[in-house]
Amino acid sequence: xxxxxxxxxxxxxxxxxxxxxxxxxxxxxxxxxxxxxxxxxxxxxxxxxxxxxxxxxxxxxxxxxxxxxxxxxxxxxxxxxxxxxxxxxxxxxxxxxxxxxxxxxxxxxxxxxxxxxxxxxxxxxxxxxxxxxxxxxxxxxxxxxxxxxxxxxxxxxxxxxxxxxxxxxxxxxxxxxxxxxxxxxxxxxxxxxxxxxxxxxxxxxxxxxxxxxxxxxxxxxxxxxxx
Numbered sequence: 279x280x281x282x283x284x285x286x287x288x289x290x291x292x293x294x295x296x297x298x299x300x301x302x303x304x305x306x307x308x309x310x311x312x313x314x315x316x317x318x319x320x321x322x323x324x325x326x327x328x329x330x331x332x333x334x335x336x337x338x339x340x341x342x343x344x345x346x347x348x349x350x351x352x353x354x355x356x357x358x359x360x361x362x363x364x365x366x367x368x369x370x371x372x373x374x375x376x377x378x379x380x381x382x383x384x385x386x387x388x389x390x391x392x393x394x395x396x397x398x399x400x401x402x403x404x405x406x407x408x409x410x411x412x413x414x415x416x417x418x419x420x421x422x423x424x425x426x427x428x429x430x431x432x433x434x435x436x437x438x439x440x441x442x443x444x445x446x447x448x449x450x451x452x453x454x455x456x457x458x459x460x461x462x463x464x465x466x467x468x469x470x471x472x473x474x475x476x477x478x479x480x481x482x483x484x485x486x487x488x489x490x491x492x493x494x495x496x497x498x499x500x501x502x503x504x505x
Contacts, residue, residue: 279331282496282503287322287370292297296491296505298323298352300474302484308399314379319368320475322355324503325496326467329358336426337471340490343419345387347482349458351395352474352489353384354425356434356438356457358400364466379402381454382473383425383436385411391471392421394438397451409438409451422476424493426469468498478484 284291289299298321307317339352359366363376372378379400385393392411398404412423424439426448434457437448472494475485494505 279327279498279500282325282327282498284325284505287324288319289321291323291501292371292503295397296323296472296494298472298474298491300352300476300487300489302476302478302481302486305349305475305477306380306397306473308380308404309374318371318378322341322469322471322473324355324357324471326468327498329461329465329468331467331498331500332470332496333499334426334428335495336424336493337472337494338422338424339385340420340422340492341385341474341487343389343421343499344392345385345421345487347476347478348387348389349477349479350386350475350487351382351386352487352491353382353386353472354427355469355470355471355473356381356383356427357471358457358461359466359469361465362391364464375382379456381427381434381436381457383427383452384473385421385423385425394423394425394451396436398454398455400456407452429458433457465466
């Protein structure tokens with residue numbers, strides 16, 4: 279397998295930086311009833327690899343307390359590009375036939391509360407689930423959470439680390455059943471990476487969402503790579 283590199287999508291990355299700045303009205307959307315049906319315009323740091331190589335990924339997300347606005351989100355991205363669109367982007371988000379299949383495992387705000395969420399979409403279904411997130415702190419403090427994803431057969435498992443230090447526990451909070459189902463050798467490499475988005479559906483702000491990522495690592499069949 280070729281060396282794994284972090285590649286920026288939809289923005290120009292600073293060398294060595296794991297900080298993303300998500301402008302307003304950015305998101306990854308597989309389908310919705312109003313507005314653009316397909317959207318793929320947030321800043322992304324991706325690592326591309328054969329699906330058979332991937333084993334596990336983990337990262338710590340650090341952002342403003344509680345993420346101020348509904349649907350602010352940042353975390354891990356798993357993506358299976360369509361054969362007809364191996365490199366989706368803001369200018370080429372795909373259509374009903376070529377849209378990518380994806381799962382976003384993220385810290386997200388909804389109704390002014392912070393959740394650990396999984397938003398997933400393939401060629402058939404779109405789904406969204408919420409798990410209790412860390413307590414909201416004062417505005418001057420940061421919100422921090424560690425996510426992990428792992429492959430188990432055809433499924434992608436989503437975990438969150440709850441608690442701190444030696445008492446921290448790894449909690450399974452979502453299973454994406456189709457993530458590795460029927461992967462063909464002719465398919466493009468999957469993406470595993472980081473993303474941040476600020477849909478700002480009510481025009482609450484014009485400022486970007488600034489999110490820092492720490493301790494990003496990917497385990498493949500050949501070992502663990504730390505970024």
